[in-house]
Amino acid sequence: MKPYFVLIFLLISLITYGQQQQIDFDSLVSARQKESIGKPFPLFKALLHNKTFTNQDITGKVVFINFWFANCPPCIAELDALNELYKKLKTNKQFEFVSFTYESPKTIQVLAKKYHMQYKIMSVTQQECYRLNQNNAFPTSIVLDKNGMIQFISFGGKTDKAAAKKMVLTEYYQQVLKQL
Numbered sequence: 001m002k003p004y005f006v007l008i009f010l011l012i013s014l015i016t017y018g019q020q021q022q023i024d025f026d027s028l029v030s031a032r033q034k035e036s037i038g039k040p041f042p043l044f045k046a047l048l049h050n051k052t053f054t055n056q057d058i059t060g061k062v063v064f065i066n067f068w069f070a071n072c073p074p075c076i077a078e079l080d081a082l083n084e085l086y087k088k089l090k091t092n093k094q095f096e097f098v099s100f101t102y103e104s105p106k107t108i109q110v111l112a113k114k115y116h117m118q119y120k121i122m123s124v125t126q127q128e129c130y131r132l133n134q135n136n137a138f139p140t141s142i143v144l145d146k147n148g149m150i151q152f153i154s155f156g157g158k159t160d161k162a163a164a165k166k167m168v169l170t171e172y173y174q175q176v177l178k179q180l
Helices: 002-020 025-036 075-077 079-089 106-113 126-132 161-179
Strands: 046-047 050-054 062-066 096-100 119-121 140-144 150-155
Touching: 025 150, 046 119, 062 079, 062 126, 062 161, 075 119, 075 161, 079 096, 079 161, 096 126, 106 119, 140 161, 150 161
Parallel strands: 062 096, 096 119
Antiparallel strands: 046 050, 062 140, 140 150
């Protein structure tokens, strides 16, 4: 009988300790975001329509970068809003919209047609996607200033299309405008 009391005492102690040591996830996310702000976007090389695309191709422009993959519900939920963001800014010569995914070029072609994606989408390896998005969750959205420095980063997203649209067309759009 005594071992049961000890076991119950240990369980109660662990539960009580766990409640006192709750993790503040918002603070963790904020800290990860702050780590990236002001740092240069990593060097990259990717193929875009059989042509090499690198950091040199976006130098001197404000750049919105989005990382996604097909089986990511929040990634798919924000595609319509990302299309709207692109349409609002595509005529601005100081702006570039770039998207990275580890989907195959064939899958990209199918999804780009299905979701009317008109911006640049580059296929890189999964490892490269994570390296470029700072090992964050998907989707990840980044805004670079004209010097290639990260000025904004957001990761994770909403699965509800209306909530995703609000986030993209208010928060992300405003971050781009701030750099233009």
